[in-house]
Amino acid sequence: MEFEIPSGEPPTDVELDRERHLRLTWPDGRISTFALESLRANCPCAQCRGLRAQGKPVYNEHSSVPLTAIHAELVGNWGITIRWSDGHDTGIHAWAVLAS
Template sequence: MNPVHVESGSGVLAVHWEDGSDSAFTHAQLRAACPCSECRAIRRAGGIVSAAAGVRLSAIEPAGANALNLAFSDGHARGIYPFALLAELVRQPACAAPAR
């Protein structure tokens, strides 16, 4: 499941999927859902990965053929977001942590 086109603007990452559907994620939602080992450890310990409402994507780079490496304005740049994770986030719109 690879997106045809990814665009980022106005604090929203839009993903246009091959099946013709579209998804939109706020940058804060994506930061709060970061799948890096540090953020996963926080969640496993019962913590919440929070993201300021004003956090923005500072870079979007392909990570192989099936993922994106997202870097954020808060300096966090270790999250590899597989397209399967993005598709899962679509089904869990409440995944974003409250803003700091």
């Protein structure tokens, strides 16, 4: 396989507040909270990486409609994908990255 999946221990608890944040509890008891805007802005998919490389915003930060998370789904045991209110859903946030 050419594609390298970063490995990391999955959280023991995943809490999505669809209007505010994603909160993860790690096996060592540590809690990480990610604001939705920052997760969306750092979306790891190829499209968003390309936009960031060109210095372009990956989503409309000035929209009159606030960004929310419609749905979150675990991807195997290595990460989580979020479907955003702007229709984007291709980014997979790896536990290894979120835990660092």
